Structure formats: structure tokens, C-alpha cells
Amino acid sequence: MYFVAKLGREDSETLIQPQRCTRCSNSSIYNRAYSGEALCGSCFCSSIEEKVKRAISKYGLLKHGDKVGVAVSGGKDSLTLLRILSEMCRHHASKIFAITIDEGISSYREEAIDLCKEFTGELDIPHCVVSFKELYGFSLDNVIKSRRVQGASACSICGILRRRAIDIAARSLGVDVIATAHNLDDMLQTFMINLLNGDMARVKWFDSAIKPKEEFVVRRVRPLMDIYEKEIAMYAFLKNTPFQTVSCPYMNEGIRSEIRSMLNALEEEHPGIKYSTLNSAIRISKSIAIDGRELKLCKMCNFPSSGELCSVCKTIEMVKGNMYI
Ligand code: SF4
Numbered sequence: 252m253y254f255v256a257k258l259g260r261e262d263s264e265t266l267i268q269p270q271r272c273t274r275c276s277n278s279s280i281y282n283r284a285y286s287g288e289a290l291c292g293s294c295f296c297s298s299i300e301e302k303v304k305r306a307i308s309k310y311g312l313l314k315h316g317d318k319v320g321v322a323v324s325g326g327k328d329s330l331t332l333l334r335i336l337s338e339m340c341r342h343h344a345s346k347i348f349a350i351t352i353d354e355g356i357s358s359y360r361e362e363a364i365d366l367c368k369e370f371t372g373e374l375d376i377p378h379c380v381v382s383f384k385e386l387y388g389f390s391l392d393n394v395i396k397s398r399r400v401q402g403a404s405a406c407s408i409c410g411i412l413r414r415r416a417i418d419i420a421a422r423s424l425g426v427d428v429i430a431t432a433h434n435l436d437d438m439l440q441t442f443m444i445n446l447l448n449g450d451m452a453r454v455k456w457f458d459s460a461i462k463p464k465e466e467f468v469v470r471r472v473r474p475l476m477d478i479y480e481k482e483i484a485m486y487a488f489l490k491n492t493p494f495q496t497v498s499c500p501y502m503n504e505g506i507r508s509e510i511r512s513m514l515n516a517l518e519e520e521h522p523g524i525k526y527s528t529l530n531s532a533i534r535i536s537k538s539i540a541i542d543g544r545e546l547k548l549c550k551m552c553n554f555p556s557s558g559e560l561c562s563v564c565k566t567i568e569m570v571k572g573n574m575y576i
Pocket residue numbers: 354405406407409410499500501502503
């Protein structure tokens with residue numbers, strides 16, 4: 252106020268002008284600290300779409316004509332990924348399918364499935380829903396209610412079964428590649444958790460973010476891996492994407508939420524530090540040599556496995572042996 256009062260009329264008008272978009276000179280709504288850009292809503296959305304395209308070409312994630320299965324949970328990230336890929340695929344002769352896994356989590360997954368159905372209908376994308384109940388004979392609710400399973404969290408059981416369910420859906424749809432909506436923040440948090448746990452095999456897995464991993468029957472790609480979570484939220488908001496905002500009742504983030512806060516605080520003070528950490532994570536994971544495990548086929552399900560039984564069959568055995576339903 253003091254400085255404005257001291258300035259002449261012309262200068263004070265300059266001061267109260269809203270900041271202009273660096274790209275088109277409309278009024279900006281967002282300051283991107285790590286790049287120094289100020290962006291209007293339309294240029295911001297274009298910038299996110301460009302980042303996805305750049306990641307796809309930089310890491311060679313998709314090929315012309317690929318049949319792409321997009322794993323959609325009903326959250327902001329996966330619906331944003333679906334929106335952007337569906338637009339891109341129209342120009343690349345690629346076919347796109349949405350896959351939703353119904354783990355059987357009452358008062359939570361139903362809303363997400365409805366949102367996914369409505370959204371895929373709007374985009375005219377085929378939508379496939381696969382449930383734990385039909386694949387494994389039990390829901391996640393069943394597992395939790397009757398659990399006597401030692402040392403396994405809901406998320407670890409759910410994660411193993413969900414990855415397999417996506418593979419089964421992808422196989423039945425005949426897709427070439429599965430796109431998941433992990434963003435830059437998710438990727439860094441996972442990397443840090445594995446690093447802090449000293450789990451070098453999993454640190455090495457980070458490399459699979461940009462190249463195929465053998466355990467998966469269908470190749471996985473993460474086209475949002477270069478985008479900040481808060482920018483995806485903003486994109487979803489600007490595009491009026493209806494997404495689920497409540498969290499899974501079984502979510503137990505543990506150390507992840509502390510790492511999230513730490514990385515956000517660092518980014519606040521040092522804009523762009525998440526990008527440099529991502530680059531370091533990729534280089535570290537590439538440089539780790541882990542004894543190559545020979546993959547065989549699981550004797551129960553015939554999916555690739557490092558032992559006689561794959562982690563999915565072991566989990567199913569453990570769950571069934573501990574359920575009282
Ligand atoms: Fe499954 Fe955990 Fe995700 Fe819930 S939060 S859907 S239990 S992985």
C-alpha cells in the first residue's frame with residue numbers, strides 16, 4: 252500500500268494489473284514456480300496435455316496403433332489420464348478401453364464405478380469392470396471382516412490381487428499395454444519408501460516405470476509420471492471432471508504421508524526439486540545390479556512367477572485359509 256501511494260498513477264495501474272499468461276497474455280490463474288510461467292486456464296490445460304505427450308515420446312510408452320487399457324479407479328488422476336489419452340488416441344489410430352477393478356469395498360467402490368461408467372459413456376470408451384468376487388470368490392470386505400492374516404495390510408493384499416485382476420481384464424480385452432495414472436508425487440513417494448526401507452530390489456523396480464517388467468503379462472506404462480499431483484487436480488477441476496473425493500476406508504498410508512509432506516515442503520522452498528529427484532531416481536534404479544531372477548510359470552495359475560507359486564496364488568491361499576465366510 253505504501254509503495255502504491257508513493258507511485259504515480261501509471262505505475263500504480265501497472266501494479267494492480269492481473270498477471271498475464273506467459274503464453275497468450277490472457278489473465279493468468281496459475282503461477283508455475285518451477286518453470287517461472289504464469290498460465291491462463293486454457294494454456295495450463297494445454298501444457299498438461301503436452302507434458303503427457305512428451306512423456307509418451309521421451310520414454311517410448313505407446314506405439315502408433317497400440318490397443319491401450321486404462322486402469323480407472325474414479326479418482327482425479329485416472330479420469331484425467333483417460334480424458335487426455337482418449338483425445339490423443341483419436342489422432343493416433345489407437346483403440347482405448349477403460350478397466351475398473353471392483354475390490355468389493357462397500358460404501359466406497361460403488362460410487363467410483365458409477366462415476367467411471369458415466370464418464371466413459373460421455374467419452375464413448377468401452378468400459379470393463381472386473382470384481383474380486385467373480386475372480387477370486389471373495390471381496391476385500393470379506394477378507395477384512397474375517398481376517399486372521401498375520402503381517403499383511405489390506406493394501407498389500409488388495410494391491411497384489413488388483414494387479415492380477417487388471418492383467419486378466421487386459422488379456423481378455425486383448426490390449427497391448429496398460430496405462431496407469433501414477434503421477435510424479437506417487438512415483439517419488441514409492442521410490443523414497445523403498446529407499447528408506449533399504450529394499451534395493453524395489454528401488455530397482457523404479458526402472459520399470461519406463462520399461463517393461465517381466466512379471467506383468469501386459470506391459471504397464473505411466474504417462475502422468477512427469478506431472479505434479481496438484482497440477483492434475485487443477486486440470487481435473489478446470490475440465491469439470493467429476494471424480495471421487497472420499498478415500499478408501501482401508502487406506503493406511505503409514506510413512507507415505509510423511510514423505511509426501513516432506514517432498515511438498517522441499518518443493519515449496521526449492522521449486523523443481525521433485526523433477527531433479529525423479530531424474531536421480533531413474534538413474535539410481537538403472538545403475539543397480541540385482542541378480543537376475545529366472546522367471547518360471549506358477550504351477551497353479553500359469554502366470555509368470557519367481558517361485559513355484561506366484562504371489563497372487565500365495566495370497567489367495569493365505570486369505571482362504573484364514574477366512575470364515
Ligand atoms: Fe485397495 Fe488400499 Fe487402495 Fe483401498 S487404499 S483400494 S485397500 S490398495
